[in-house]
Amino acid sequence: MNASDENDRMPEDTRISERRLLLMRIVVVLTILLGVNYVTWRWFFSLNWDAWWIAVPLIVAETYSLIDVCLFGMMMWKARGRPAPPAPPEGLGVDVFIATYNEPVDLVMTTALAAQRIRYPHRTWILDDGSREDMREQAEAAGIGYISRGSEWDDRPRHAKAGNINNALQITDGEFILILDADMIPRPEILDRTLGYFTDPLVALVQTPQIFSNVATGDPLGSQAPLFYGPIQQGKDGWNAAFFCGSNAILRREALMQLGIVGYVRELDRSVVTALRSAGRVIEKARTHPAASDPAVATALDDVADAVRDAREALRSRQPLGEVTYRLHRRVDAATQSIVASDVAGIDADLRELAALAGPGGAGATPEEQAFDVEQAVSALSTRELSPLNALEAVQAVLRTIGVDRAAEAQPVMPLATISVTEDMATSMRMHGMGWKSVYHHELLADGLAPEDLGTMLTQRLRWAQGTMQVLLRENPLVQWGMSLPQRLMYFATMWSYLSGYAAVVYFAAPIIFLVLGILPVHAYAVEFFARFIPFMIVNQLLFVIAAKGAPTWRGQQYSLALFPVWLKACSTAFNNVVLRIPLGFAVTPKTRPSNDGPQWHLIKTQLVVMVLLVLAIIAGCIRLFVDGAEPVGTAVNIAWAVYDLVVLSVLFQAATFKGYDPVAEAERLADHARNPRRKASR
Numbered sequence: 001m002n003a004s005d006e007n008d009r010m011p012e013d014t015r016i017s018e019r020r021l022l023l024m025r026i027v028v029v030l031t032i033l034l035g036v037n038y039v040t041w042r043w044f045f046s047l048n049w050d051a052w053w054i055a056v057p058l059i060v061a062e063t064y065s066l067i068d069v070c071l072f073g074m075m076m077w078k079a080r081g082r083p084a085p086p087a088p089p090e091g092l093g094v095d096v097f098i099a100t101y102n103e104p105v106d107l108v109m110t111t112a113l114a115a116q117r118i119r120y121p122h123r124t125w126i127l128d129d130g131s132r133e134d135m136r137e138q139a140e141a142a143g144i145g146y147i148s149r150g151s152e153w154d155d156r157p158r159h160a161k162a163g164n165i166n167n168a169l170q171i172t173d174g175e176f177i178l179i180l181d182a183d184m185i186p187r188p189e190i191l192d193r194t195l196g197y198f199t200d201p202l203v204a205l206v207q208t209p210q211i212f213s214n215v216a217t218g219d220p221l222g223s224q225a226p227l228f229y230g231p232i233q234q235g236k237d238g239w240n241a242a243f244f245c246g247s248n249a250i251l252r253r254e255a256l257m258q259l260g261i262v263g264y265v266r267e268l269d270r271s272v273v274t275a276l277r278s279a280g281r282v283i284e285k286a287r288t289h290p291a292a293s294d295p296a297v298a299t300a301l302d303d304v305a306d307a308v309r310d311a312r313e314a315l316r317s318r319q320p321l322g323e324v325t326y327r328l329h330r331r332v333d334a335a336t337q338s339i340v341a342s343d344v345a346g347i348d349a350d351l352r353e354l355a356a357l358a359g360p361g362g363a364g365a366t367p368e369e370q371a372f373d374v375e376q377a378v379s380a381l382s383t384r385e386l387s388p389l390n391a392l393e394a395v396q397a398v399l400r401t402i403g404v405d406r407a408a409e410a411q412p413v414m415p416l417a418t419i420s421v422t423e424d425m426a427t428s429m430r431m432h433g434m435g436w437k438s439v440y441h442h443e444l445l446a447d448g449l450a451p452e453d454l455g456t457m458l459t460q461r462l463r464w465a466q467g468t469m470q471v472l473l474r475e476n477p478l479v480q481w482g483m484s485l486p487q488r489l490m491y492f493a494t495m496w497s498y499l500s501g502y503a504a505v506v507y508f509a510a511p512i513i514f515l516v517l518g519i520l521p522v523h524a525y526a527v528e529f530f531a532r533f534i535p536f537m538i539v540n541q542l543l544f545v546i547a548a549k550g551a552p553t554w555r556g557q558q559y560s561l562a563l564f565p566v567w568l569k570a571c572s573t574a575f576n577n578v579v580l581r582i583p584l585g586f587a588v589t590p591k592t593r594p595s596n597d598g599p600q601w602h603l604i605k606t607q608l609v610v611m612v613l614l615v616l617a618i619i620a621g622c623i624r625l626f627v628d629g630a631e632p633v634g635t636a637v638n639i640a641w642a643v644y645d646l647v648v649l650s651v652l653f654q655a656a657t658f659k660g661y662d663p664v665a666e667a668e669r670l671a672d673h674a675r676n677p678r679r680k681a682s683r
Contacts, residue, residue, distance in 0.1 A: 015081040016234070020546070027543045028073035034536040035066045041532055048523035055521035058510050061503035068500070069540055071493035074486070076547050078238030079231060082441065088195030094122035094250075095174030099161050100182040101129040105138060108182045110667040112144050115180065117675065120191035123174065129164045147171055153410040161246075162416040162423030166260075169415050174253060181247040183449040184210070185671050190445040194250050197439045204255030204436035205428055207233070208248045208443060212450035219552075220654040221457045222559040223450035226551035227544075233440040235547075241483075241490035242440035244428035247448075255436050259427065260415035262434065264406070269321065276315075279308045300335040307331035419474045421584060422467025426475060429491055433482030449667060452660030454600045454652075458566055465498045465570030466577075466584060473578040500560055501567030508564075511641040512613050515621035518630070526633040558651040565606045599657045611649050614642045 039062055048055045096115045100108045108126060115124045125145035128135050139146040147168045149158070159166070165179065176198065180186060194206045209229035215221075236242045244251070283305045291297050311328040315321070406412040417426035428438060451457040477483065477491035513519050522529060544553055577584040601608065621639045624630035 015083055016079050020549075021079065024076050024079065024543070024546050027539055027546055028077060030539045031536070031543050032070055032073055034532075034539055035069055038532040038536045039063055039066050041528075042522075046522050046524040046529065048519075048521050050523075051519045051521055054506075054510060054513050054519065055523075057506045058521045061506040064499065064503045068493075068496060069543075071489060071496060072232075072235075072547075073543065075232060075235035075239075075490060075493060076543070077235075079235040079547070080238035080440075081234055082237070082439065085194065085196035085441070086199060088120065088192060089199070092120075092195060092198075093173065093175040094120065094178060094191060094195070095168075095172045095176070096122050096124045096178045096180065096186075097127055097165060097168055098125065098180050098182060099127045099129070099164050100135075101161075101164075103182040105132065105135050107667050108135065109138050109142070110671050111180060111182055111185055112139065113142060114185045114671045114675075115178075116142070116144065117188050118178075118186055118191055119188045120195065122178070122191065123172070125168060125172065127164050127168045129158075129161075145172075149410075156408065156410045157418070158410075159414070159418040160421060160423075162414070162418045162427075163410070165416050165423070166411065166414050166418075169253070169256065169260075170411060170413075177251045177253060177256070179247060179249055179251065180446065181448070183667060184247050184446045185448070185667060186248075186446045187444075190248075191250070193443060193445055194441055197441070198250075198252060200437065202435070202437045203439055204252045204431050205242075205244055205438040206250045206441055207242055207245055207438065208441050208445045209233075210245060210248050210446070210448050211444050213447040214660075215450050216658070216660075218654070219555050220651075220658045221451055221454065222555045222651070222655075223457070225556065227548055227553045227556055230442065230551055231547040231549070234442065236490045237438070237440040239484075239486040239490050240437055241432065241487045242438045243491070243494075244424040244431075244438075246422065246424040248446045249424075252436075255431055255434075256415035256427075257413070259417075259430050259434065260413040263417075263430070264413050265321075268406070269315075272321065272325065273312075273315065276308055276312050280305070280312075283308065296338060300338050303335040303338075304332055307335075420467040420470040421463055422470075425468060425491070425494070426471045429471070429475065429477060429480065429483070432487050433480050435482070453658060454603055454655045457655070458563075458603060461563060462566050462570055465567055466574050468495050468498055469571055469574035470578055470584075471495065473574060497560075498567050498570060501564040501571065504561045504564035504567075507561070508610050508614070508645055511638040511645065512617040514634070514638045515617040515624070515642060518624065520634055555651065558648050561645075561648050562607060562651055601656055604652045604656055607649050607652055611646060614646050614649075618642050618646075 039059070042059050042062060047059060096118065098108065098112050098115060108128075112124055112126050118124075123145060125147055126135065126139045128139075128146060128148045131148040136146045136148070149164070149167050153163070153167070157163070169177070176195065178186070178191065190208070194208065197203050197206050210225075211229065212223045215223050233242050283301060286292060286301055287298075289297075292301060307328050311324050314324045314327075415427075416423045417430060420426050432438065451460055471477075472492075472495040477488045477495070480488060483491075510521060514521075573582075573584055576582040618639055621630075621635055621642070625632060625635045625639070
């Protein structure tokens with residue numbers, strides 16, 4: 001294990017010096033100026049239009065990267081390191097939520113028992129979405145609260161982890177909520193170190209880092225994110241845009257419930273507007289129904305059309321939604337009753353007609369006289385027009401969707417956002433849109449368990465990326481006017497980063513195409529190219545070095561390119577889900593190792609193919625350079641480019657063969673370390 005003493009406790013005071021911030025701003029300006037100079041020159045003076053099919057994608061990818069760098073530079077412009085918060089006041093009500101679905105019971109209980117030992121007074125709850133009886137028994141035996149879903153969730157959308165927490169929010173009453181994943185072992189001081197921020201009544205969220213203590217030397221799966229849980233979150237924090245990351249976060253209940261109520265009202269308003277618009281179209285179609293020729297039906301349709309029109313006008317004038325829908329339903333009911341009266345009169349006429357078909361009868365008639373021809377009666381009834389009530393049946397179906405109980409959901413108010421398979425980003429984005437503040441507290445206060453193998457890691461990364469892209473497609477932050485422009489850009493920067501898969505494809509393809517086919521996408525002299533490109537790359541890397549302040553970032557850079565198939569799949573599946581309504585599902589990150597302990601080469605087939613192509617391209621380039629006498633500078637540069645791509649992708653070899661550790665044993669070790677922090681962690 002690579003746990004180090006400096007990782008055991010992050011500093012309480014992480015303020016960024018004015019000198020470092022000034023230096024960072026200077027480098028940001030230089031990076032943007034040199035980047036704009038390079039990309040502008042590339043667009044207007046260096047494109048090889050004879051090979052536009054690779055030249056244009058390459059400059060588009062480079063433009064994408066420049067925008068990414070600009071967003072990062074803006075993020076770091078106001079990077080904020082906070083001093084230690086004040087001590088929390090006494091008597092605050094705190095609930096600790098441990099969300100679980102199918103994780104091992106022993107693992108969850110280890111986390112829950114560690115949560116029980118948190119020093120600040122609180123109540124610990126296990127939110128068991130798996131409704132496991134053995135989990136309930138162990139929780140109750142340990143004096144830990146146990147919550148599972150009730151029957152109201154049957155046959156309704158469950159909304160994964162967000163639904164699990166929303167259900168618990170209706171049952172508990174703590175003023176503040178600490179949310180933990182099942183494998184995040186909290187330290188006893190976690191609430192003492194964070195609750196003090198809430199003395200500011202506008203603070204709704206305090207997010208702490210997610211650091212994994214079971215990561216092997218070299219971090220083979222790229223689990224640690226020192227750039228994100230550090231400079232990036234501190235940069236976002238400077239713009240009041242540090243966001244909720246799903247675990248190790250404390251949230252204010254008032255903000256969550258306000259978020260749920262506002263979301264409920266907005267969704268109800270949208271559904272009413274949509275229903276009224278649809279009702280107008282259905283009414284016009286109903287006028288073509290044969291029964292509409294009946295004067296009573298025609299009058300009822302006119303009354304309903306007037307009611308819908310009046311309701312739409314009332315909504316535009318901002319009248320209370322409840323009153324508008326109540327009056328609408330009353331008028332539709334009245335119109336329906338008039339048709340029912342007409343229908344009953346028609347039925348009465350039908351009965352009289354049947355009685356006439358029965359012939360002369362009466363009390364003194366013989367059975368033969370009372371009998372009538374059934375076939376003749378059915379034939380007579382079949383020629384009669386359908387009930388006039390059918391003309392309004394479709395209209396009634398549409399208007400029945402207008403209601404305030406949200407019958408399609410298990411509960412009308414959903415505090416945590418349910419528009420994504422990851423509930424965190426959308427929730428904090430909505431909070432910021434309502435004027436709440438967030439805080440990033442840079443201190444290790446919970447020890448997590450990283451994925452144990454490549455397959456688990458890929459599942460986790462795919463879910464994160466899918467959820468982020470769902471939020472982008474459903475609630476694009478750039479058009480969320482409740483937030484400031486910098487806040488919108490901070491959220492957009494995270495979403496933008498997941499489009500890197502498309503740029504990665506181009507960056508891998510360009511050197512292969514040149515080395516194999518001799519097609520160069522850049523039409524310029526080497527001196528002109530390098531004079532612009534090299535300074536830009538140098539200051540770009542310098543920016544990351546200054547921002548990271550010694551934190552290792554190379555592993556993260558490798559995975560940002562090496563996982564391009566995951567990013568591509570996330571973008572396409574999120575688009576299919578949001579636009580084409582194809583179900584996405586929710587994949588829980590497995591907490592146990594698969595039974596197959598062999599290398600997982602099948603999970604990186606695409607990257608292996610790319611690596612083979614790169615090797616072949618390097619061989620072809622060497623042949624062209626040393627045998628055919630090809631242009632030396634361009635060939636050498638592309639060989640170096642291909643070698644760099646191979647180095648980036650090589651991270652997957654160690655990942656595919658990594659076997660990990662036993663998660664339950666790791667959780668127990670971390671819990672013991674939390675109880676005895678001075679005891680040296682060992683394996």
